[in-house]
Amino acid sequence: MKTVLDVRNLTTRFAGPSGALVAVNDVSFSLGEREILGLVGESGSGKSVTLRSLIRLLPSMAGQSGEVIWQGRDILNMSPKDLKAVRGGQISMIFQEPTTALNPVLPIGLQIDENLRAHTKLTHRERLIRARELMDLVGIPEAARRLSEYPHQFSGGMKQRAMIAIALASNPRLLLADEPTTALDVTIQDQILKLILDLRDELAMSVIFVTHDLGVVAATCDRMAVMYAGRIVETGTVADVFAQPMHAYTRGLLGSVPRVGTERSPLMSIEGTPPSLSAIPQGCAFHPRCDFATEICRATQPDTKMLAAEHQVACHNSLAVVKTGSPVR
Amino acid sequence: MPLASFILRRLLQLIPTLIFILIVVFVLVRLLPGDPTSAILGDRALDADVERINRQLGLDRSLVVQFGVFVQSVFTGDLGRSISLKVPVTELIAQRLPITMLLTGMAALIALVLAVPLAFWAALYRGRAADTAIRGAFQVGLSMPVFYIGLILLTVFGAKLGWFPVGGYGDGFIDHLHHLFLPALTLALSLSAIIMRNLRSAIIGVVDAEYVQFARAKGISARLILLRHVLRNALISTVALFGLSIGTLLGGAVITETVFAVPGAGRLMVDSIYGRDYPVVQGLTIALAVLVSVTFLLTDLFQAWLDPRVAR
Amino acid sequence: ERGGVMTYGRYTDSLFLDPVLNDANVDIWILTNIYDTLIAPSKDGLSLEPSLATEWKLNDAGDEVTLKLREGVKFSDGTPMTADDVVWSLTRAANPDNGIWNSLDASIDKVTAPDAGTIVIKLKYPDPTILSALSVFNTAIMPKAAFEAMPGATDKEKAEAFAQKPIGTGAFMLDSWERGASMKLVKNPNYWAMGEDGKPLPYLDGVTFEIIPDDATRILKLQSGDIQGAEFIPFARVAELKADDKLNMELFPSTKVNDIIVNVRPMIGDRENPLSDEKVRQAMNYAVNKDAIVQVVTYGVGTPLTSFMATTTPMHSGTAPLFAYDLDKAKALMAESKYPNGFTTSILTLAGNQDELATATALQQMWAAIGITLEIKQVDNASRTDQYRAGTFDMRAGAWTNDISDASQITSYFAYSPTIDALHSGWKSAEVDGLFVDSQKEMDPAKRAEQFARIQDIFNATGPTIPLYETPYPVALAKSVNGFYQIPLGNNVFREAWMAK
Amino acid sequence: MNDIVISASGLRKSFPLSRGLIERISRQPALAVHALNDVSFALYRGETLGIVGESGCGKSTLARCLVRLHELDHGEIHFEGRDIAALAGSARRAFNRRVQMIFQDPYSSLNPRMTVRAILTEALSVHAMRAAAEIPARIAELLDLVRLPQDAADRYPHAFSGGQRQRIGIARALAVEPEVLVADELVSALDLSVQAQVVNLLLDLQQRLDLTVVFVAHDLRLVRHISHRVAVMYLGKIVEIGPSESLFTASQHPYTRALLAAAPELDPSKRSRKIAAKGELPSPIHPPTGCLFNTRCPYAFERCFTERPQLSDRSANHQAACHLTHFDEKDSVK
Amino acid sequence: MSVAVSRRAAIPRPLIFGGVILAASLILAIFPALFAPYDPNAFDYAALLQAPSGTHLMGTDNFGRDVLSRVIHAYTIDMQIAIFATVFPFLIGTVIGALVGYIGGFAETLFGRVVDAVITFPFLVLVIAIVSILGPGLMNMYIAVGVVGWVFYARIIAAEVKVQKRLDYADAGRAMGYTHLRIIFRHLLPNAITPAVVYWMTDMALAILLGSSLGYLGLGAQPPAAEWGVQIADGKNFMATAWWISVFPGLAIVLTGLGFSLTGDGLAEVLRTKK
Numbered sequence A: 001m002k003t004v005l006d007v008r009n010l011t012t013r014f015a016g017p018s019g020a021l022v023a024v025n026d027v028s029f030s031l032g033e034r035e036i037l038g039l040v041g042e043s044g045s046g047k048s049v050t051l052r053s054l055i056r057l058l059p060s061m062a063g064q065s066g067e068v069i070w071q072g073r074d075i076l077n078m079s080p081k082d083l084k085a086v087r088g089g090q091i092s093m094i095f096q097e098p099t100t101a102l103n104p105v106l107p108i109g110l111q112i113d114e115n116l117r118a119h120t121k122l123t124h125r126e127r128l129i130r131a132r133e134l135m136d137l138v139g140i141p142e143a144a145r146r147l148s149e150y151p152h153q154f155s156g157g158m159k160q161r162a163m164i165a166i167a168l169a170s171n172p173r174l175l176l177a178d179e180p181t182t183a184l185d186v187t188i189q190d191q192i193l194k195l196i197l198d199l200r201d202e203l204a205m206s207v208i209f210v211t212h213d214l215g216v217v218a219a220t221c222d223r224m225a226v227m228y229a230g231r232i233v234e235t236g237t238v239a240d241v242f243a244q245p246m247h248a249y250t251r252g253l254l255g256s257v258p259r260v261g262t263e264r265s266p267l268m269s270i271e272g273t274p275p276s277l278s279a280i281p282q283g284c285a286f287h288p289r290c291d292f293a294t295e296i297c298r299a300t301q302p303d304t305k306m307l308a309a310e311h312q313v314a315c316h317n318s319l320a321v322v323k324t325g326s327p328v329r
Numbered sequence B: 001m002p003l004a005s006f007i008l009r010r011l012l013q014l015i016p017t018l019i020f021i022l023i024v025v026f027v028l029v030r031l032l033p034g035d036p037t038s039a040i041l042g043d044r045a046l047d048a049d050v051e052r053i054n055r056q057l058g059l060d061r062s063l064v065v066q067f068g069v070f071v072q073s074v075f076t077g078d079l080g081r082s083i084s085l086k087v088p089v090t091e092l093i094a095q096r097l098p099i100t101m102l103l104t105g106m107a108a109l110i111a112l113v114l115a116v117p118l119a120f121w122a123a124l125y126r127g128r129a130a131d132t133a134i135r136g137a138f139q140v141g142l143s144m145p146v147f148y149i150g151l152i153l154l155t156v157f158g159a160k161l162g163w164f165p166v167g168g169y170g171d172g173f174i175d176h177l178h179h180l181f182l183p184a185l186t187l188a189l190s191l192s193a194i195i196m197r198n199l200r201s202a203i204i205g206v207v208d209a210e211y212v213q214f215a216r217a218k219g220i221s222a223r224l225i226l227l228r229h230v231l232r233n234a235l236i237s238t239v240a241l242f243g244l245s246i247g248t249l250l251g252g253a254v255i256t257e258t259v260f261a262v263p264g265a266g267r268l269m270v271d272s273i274y275g276r277d278y279p280v281v282q283g284l285t286i287a288l289a290v291l292v293s294v295t296f297l298l299t300d301l302f303q304a305w306l307d308p309r310v311a312r
Numbered sequence C: 001e002r003g004g005v006m007t008y009g010r011y012t013d014s015l016f017l018d019p020v021l022n023d024a025n026v027d028i029w030i031l032t033n034i035y036d037t038l039i040a041p042s043k044d045g046l047s048l049e050p051s052l053a054t055e056w057k058l059n060d061a062g063d064e065v066t067l068k069l070r071e072g073v074k075f076s077d078g079t080p081m082t083a084d085d086v087v088w089s090l091t092r093a094a095n096p097d098n099g100i101w102n103s104l105d106a107s108i109d110k111v112t113a114p115d116a117g118t119i120v121i122k123l124k125y126p127d128p129t130i131l132s133a134l135s136v137f138n139t140a141i142m143p144k145a146a147f148e149a150m151p152g153a154t155d156k157e158k159a160e161a162f163a164q165k166p167i168g169t170g171a172f173m174l175d176s177w178e179r180g181a182s183m184k185l186v187k188n189p190n191y192w193a194m195g196e197d198g199k200p201l202p203y204l205d206g207v208t209f210e211i212i213p214d215d216a217t218r219i220l221k222l223q224s225g226d227i228q229g230a231e232f233i234p235f236a237r238v239a240e241l242k243a244d245d246k247l248n249m250e251l252f253p254s255t256k257v258n259d260i261i262v263n264v265r266p267m268i269g270d271r272e273n274p275l276s277d278e279k280v281r282q283a284m285n286y287a288v289n290k291d292a293i294v295q296v297v298t299y300g301v302g303t304p305l306t307s308f309m310a311t312t313t314p315m316h317s318g319t320a321p322l323f324a325y326d327l328d329k330a331k332a333l334m335a336e337s338k339y340p341n342g343f344t345t346s347i348l349t350l351a352g353n354q355d356e357l358a359t360a361t362a363l364q365q366m367w368a369a370i371g372i373t374l375e376i377k378q379v380d381n382a383s384r385t386d387q388y389r390a391g392t393f394d395m396r397a398g399a400w401t402n403d404i405s406d407a408s409q410i411t412s413y414f415a416y417s418p419t420i421d422a423l424h425s426g427w428k429s430a431e432v433d434g435l436f437v438d439s440q441k442e443m444d445p446a447k448r449a450e451q452f453a454r455i456q457d458i459f460n461a462t463g464p465t466i467p468l469y470e471t472p473y474p475v476a477l478a479k480s481v482n483g484f485y486q487i488p489l490g491n492n493v494f495r496e497a498w499m500a501k
Numbered sequence D: 001m002n003d004i005v006i007s008a009s010g011l012r013k014s015f016p017l018s019r020g021l022i023e024r025i026s027r028q029p030a031l032a033v034h035a036l037n038d039v040s041f042a043l044y045r046g047e048t049l050g051i052v053g054e055s056g057c058g059k060s061t062l063a064r065c066l067v068r069l070h071e072l073d074h075g076e077i078h079f080e081g082r083d084i085a086a087l088a089g090s091a092r093r094a095f096n097r098r099v100q101m102i103f104q105d106p107y108s109s110l111n112p113r114m115t116v117r118a119i120l121t122e123a124l125s126v127h128a129m130r131a132a133a134e135i136p137a138r139i140a141e142l143l144d145l146v147r148l149p150q151d152a153a154d155r156y157p158h159a160f161s162g163g164q165r166q167r168i169g170i171a172r173a174l175a176v177e178p179e180v181l182v183a184d185e186l187v188s189a190l191d192l193s194v195q196a197q198v199v200n201l202l203l204d205l206q207q208r209l210d211l212t213v214v215f216v217a218h219d220l221r222l223v224r225h226i227s228h229r230v231a232v233m234y235l236g237k238i239v240e241i242g243p244s245e246s247l248f249t250a251s252q253h254p255y256t257r258a259l260l261a262a263a264p265e266l267d268p269s270k271r272s273r274k275i276a277a278k279g280e281l282p283s284p285i286h287p288p289t290g291c292l293f294n295t296r297c298p299y300a301f302e303r304c305f306t307e308r309p310q311l312s313d314r315s316a317n318h319q320a321a322c323h324l325t326h327f328d329e330k331d332s333v334k
Numbered sequence E: 001m002s003v004a005v006s007r008r009a010a011i012p013r014p015l016i017f018g019g020v021i022l023a024a025s026l027i028l029a030i031f032p033a034l035f036a037p038y039d040p041n042a043f044d045y046a047a048l049l050q051a052p053s054g055t056h057l058m059g060t061d062n063f064g065r066d067v068l069s070r071v072i073h074a075y076t077i078d079m080q081i082a083i084f085a086t087v088f089p090f091l092i093g094t095v096i097g098a099l100v101g102y103i104g105g106f107a108e109t110l111f112g113r114v115v116d117a118v119i120t121f122p123f124l125v126l127v128i129a130i131v132s133i134l135g136p137g138l139m140n141m142y143i144a145v146g147v148v149g150w151v152f153y154a155r156i157i158a159a160e161v162k163v164q165k166r167l168d169y170a171d172a173g174r175a176m177g178y179t180h181l182r183i184i185f186r187h188l189l190p191n192a193i194t195p196a197v198v199y200w201m202t203d204m205a206l207a208i209l210l211g212s213s214l215g216y217l218g219l220g221a222q223p224p225a226a227e228w229g230v231q232i233a234d235g236k237n238f239m240a241t242a243w244w245i246s247v248f249p250g251l252a253i254v255l256t257g258l259g260f261s262l263t264g265d266g267l268a269e270v271l272r273t274k275k
């Protein structure tokens, strides 16, 4: 499979009033053509910042280092002009909350048109036609009328579809989807996930799919990366990771999900709460919550190791984790 | 049609408001110590003169009868005659109110021209020196008594530099504008400070909004983002405040009008209160109330245009 | 060449340009430029000059005046002035139902015109003031026909219509009037008088009044050359403007007196009034350092009063300032009074009037020295008049200017109790009342002067005022303005003013 | 387990939309959101009743009605046999004490200006649960109960993570020693790992304190895990209710089936590209006539558009509101 | 398990600066005599209109009064104006606003009409009329301002209470069986009051300005009391010859205004991050 995106040692810091904070810490991964990569992790683990860092969509006080190689060019070093062409053009993004991500005071049509204007050479008429096509593509009926309506006149699922339509306007090669279904109902989530899968097939896009729902990963992604406290702690194909998590955290996550047959028994929870990024524990960030933690975990941060084909993990005690077996029976 | 119904509803709401104002102003002016006659005749008036003139003005009638006459005249559009100036009140209002409207309008415009770009600047560079300087400067403008700013502007730009006339109203529209610039600027300073503050924090609230991020993710130009996505949303909350402030200005430009010798409605109002010119105070209050309500209505409409969510 | 249009800054606008029905100085002082009277006050206010009447005669009994009308006088609309107009105008002025000035003409019984050039005024009783009264604005001559052609049923309604576009024989006529902003007068081409240079008056092509309420702005406007004259210059700035070599800072003599009016009733409402004690009043008078007040309030422009009326008033008597400052005497008087430990009282001043405020503030300090606590209450004019007329005030700042070139007007208001209770103070002297009644019939000027001297002695010693100072009219003019003056009665006279063209 | 604590019958609740003067003058019909459309069920002592459904289907409204945060338009709720709408004064306070609610949003459900101690003290003293002197000891006990450190008492809510805040909310509810807990989306806002902690806590407390729980959630797996019985709601109506096991394995309503199918499988090998349910929830302002699900139901036939099906027995304790009793993929109309 | 550590937010700089200015102002207002070198009302005919010098740091006015002493003594009155002209509107407006916001419905409609009437009524007419009716002086000015001022607070509070009452903690209170009054004043109000407090700060600065405007019209503080607005109005005639009479009180107004609005900004920041 051809690699389209190569992220190496991506680090993002925020300078805040209470000191600097590393939101994304030395993250590396790559993405193949037509591949869907799931980025999972709990709230605040840095998923969104990672995604936004890829296209430098960060506030001015943020500092970035590392490389994001897109079609042979490092996005982090691009001129603003080139970046503008990449953003929204070759790489599009959809956001978690359709309600807040669509500008409430502009009609949907205009919000689509903006993207078409910025990235295509179509005439006004052609853009109008294209906008209707896009609405059809994402499954919004009565496109012509809907285009002149405002976001508040759309239901949540419709808004998410509209946002996808905006993102697809420029025929992107890569779609960054930041929890595109979290705010939606299961039946609608189901529709949207399937829409994204269909579009991936039709348009031959690659997708990075941020979510904290393991079910969504299992149902849609090819590969997955698990983030904890700003780092990627485990990467692998979805099948591999679900079959045998090698990081204690991944294992805990999988165990936290209720399963059939264990009704009303205690879940295998991870004690404690994820650390605040401004107070990351020394050594392995997960060690205070980890059942497998040993001396070394408290002292040094584990490197990322390739333990099986395409299966990488950053854990000192991954062997012990593997030995206890999968939480999934 | 929602717009028409919106306007109609607002106009209907105006009725109780106006009735309330009608009663309050009628009672209020009559509670003022002294009466029009002795206010006009002054110290030399003899009792017989006062009585005779009161009788001529109908001020010896009972309050209920006077109120009846007043209400009736309001509904027939005739606001009576000025007691001291002896001309119809409607004529006076037609003469003086447009001047205040022009003054206020100019002040509003100047305030916007000052406040909007600087609010952007301050918001986008918040916490930096530019932000501090801009906010500091506006604060000084906000804290200075109007008559003081007025005199300083007059002295510097009027008398010393000669760029603007020293007070007055002038003849002809262009001349009016020229004459009203300094007083409008004076009024605008405090208004723009309020607008700037509000808009700045609105912009700060908006620049990091998800939809602005999303717009940036689309790769459209920074100018478009600021004007279409940021400004429009930031203005929504500011517009209401702006309308409110203009409303206040309309009735509160007295001191500026005095300092700059602008023959506006504010001065007429104060002179009439001092002169116990009941018909003028009453008529002008009603006119101002209607005008202020129309201003509010316009700002509401503008707000509804900016923000499709409010138009139901 | 003489001419030009002069712009004059006024502090407030006129209200009503009818000579008979108007009620305020803002009208009076301007009216005389539009309307002429039969007789005119002289420039110094002390004597009379021919105007529309070229000569006049009061008969020996003092109850009939015969006047010869000037020939060829035309109204500003070109119609000739007739004896009929004169008879009508005077009759209207004297009608007790008209306005508030008719009392000046109360003695008039009947006005007739035996021939086209003669007017005979028959009086009800001998009136020593009648000639002066004929120089007062309310007896100005108006065109009867034009007035009566006005819409309206009553005299009042006609007057209101007429005053929108008044027609008189004055040097100027109203061109346009934007209320509260400006009033434009233009030269009356039909004006009858000739100037000292033999050319027809007025010299000016027009006079424009601009209303500039704020003192500082009015001065700024003068300094910047936008206007050529400004009235009511604050005394604080007289010295500064005198030093300005682009301006003439004029101080026209006036009949203006400034004093404090004291309520002398024993009780005010249900509270005892310390000011009714004559000793207290004397103490207060002695405790006031008039020179200091003249200094801090008028910046040396005023002079301490030597009588309750100004030195420019005919029959004024008195040579030395009243109640020369003597704190010891004041303290002694206080000790003798019913209030040896002092008391608290109040003074009403006009809100926004810096002079009154400054005076009151100074008095507050000065009276504190004799144990009197003075509260200053700034109120608007109507409130003050209300308390004044009701007699519920303690003290108020007062100022007076004569409208007529005679001592009788001021005396009737100040001292003669039947008019307004001696400045609404409740003060009453039977002797003064008697003297005043006599003086109003006394045709012998010397005897009359004696009567007024006696009135002044009594009033000055025991009257209900704290006399302060008299002041001129401070008017600043551009150097280019010549020939403008204000007479002691306040009339602004533009007819001889000119600017180099 | 057969002791009914709360029984609800025929509950209806709608929220009128505000109408302008013009609309009123022109006599346009009053519009309303029909949040509950004839809901009936019984809650047994000691059980956990799960309530699931999509957003806006009326779950929270139902929960709020149970604690009388809303007054019903129609229908009755009986608590221990007494109509709660008729309760007043001390009886009402007692009801409010014995039936407690815990809220979804860990951020807005605690007063940010009150410390944990103030929050708990208020609950304890208003209901006079303890004498003033015993309150501190009780607070310590409660913190222990929900496994919060003792030093938490004097902190403000903003000092806590979401999971901890939910514990505070639980502590507040437990402070007044209730018998019924209505938990509205208790863990929906929490992280996966923390969710498990709170679920475990709830299970444990229920056991120890013998609580009856109404557990409202949209996460099917969670509801299945926690509940003895489950009710599925659609557009303000319970469309299926029954024991957890049979409801999830042998669901009797097409909507329940769609819901189950739409929830992604945790097993990557069981992927499907088939869409579980087409379309969206109809507007609760104009709910469909006939069966509420008819706009999305693959099995809908004429009767479904004219007659609204009522809950009817399918097996022991298991009821569903559908005109069909068994259906198959091939019965699907489309 | 440990409680997440709350970051102790640094006190925002505006609050520090504003607080220092206001603290200093309050000290001057309470103990003016300690700082004023002269009796603020004592005339000195020998020293009229003296320029600033060693003996009179800010010069003297037209009565020979020491400008510095008057500026200092004016703190007493102006701070009093700032506080009393606003505290009653604040309190009344807060209570009414809280009730209206909580009750909603008809109360809100009625309140809306009252607000309309008050804000469309020309403010100055009301103030001048009330002061003319009751007589001049600060007390009556407070009344006049209060008649109108409460509306703005009530509006702000009502809007905020409306937002707050929809939050779960308000429902939690109700579900706990708490009384409405307890919920309104113990729970909602503390959370709703922030914008009103911030507005209060601005309002105090505006009150001083209004006081000075009324002083200009002669309706505010009565002499001999030193008040900045009155001082400036007094000094107006001397702008060209004795600028110090008006400039120093002017600076005092600006500085105090700055103090209030910095404090307002700072408070807004603190109270916002507190949530």
Ligand SMILES: Nc1ncnc2c1ncn2[C@@H]1O[C@H](COP(=O)(O)OP(=O)(O)OP(=O)(O)O)[C@@H](O)[C@H]1O
Pocket (backbone or CB within 6 Å): A014, A016, A021, A023, A041, A042, A043, A044, A045, A046, A047, A048, A049, A050, A059, A212, A276, A277
């Ligand atoms: N603009 C910013 N300034 C400072 N810190 C930020 C900023 N944006 C994000 N962070 C911090 O970076 C960390 C990671 O945030 P991020 O939004 O990437 O989390 P996430 O994994 O997407 O979480 P969620 O599931 O809640 O969306 C958080 O601790 C957040 O506080």
Ligand SMILES: Nc1ncnc2c1ncn2[C@@H]1O[C@H](COP(=O)(O)OP(=O)(O)OP(=O)(O)O)[C@@H](O)[C@H]1O
Pocket (backbone or CB within 6 Å): D015, D033, D034, D035, D053, D054, D055, D056, D057, D058, D059, D060, D061, D062, D218, D284
């Ligand atoms: N106070 C209210 N006023 C008006 N409408 C309301 C109110 N509360 C709820 N609704 C409406 O009633 C319907 C049911 O709402 P409810 O909150 O009960 O749904 P829910 O099932 O809890 O949804 P969610 O999963 O989103 O919490 C929705 O359409 C909602 O908009």
Ligand SMILES: [Mg+2]
Pocket (backbone or CB within 6 Å): A047, A048, A049, A096, A178, A179
């Ligand atoms: Mg995120």
Ligand SMILES: [Mg+2]
Pocket (backbone or CB within 6 Å): D059, D060, D061, D184, D185
């Ligand atoms: Mg809910």
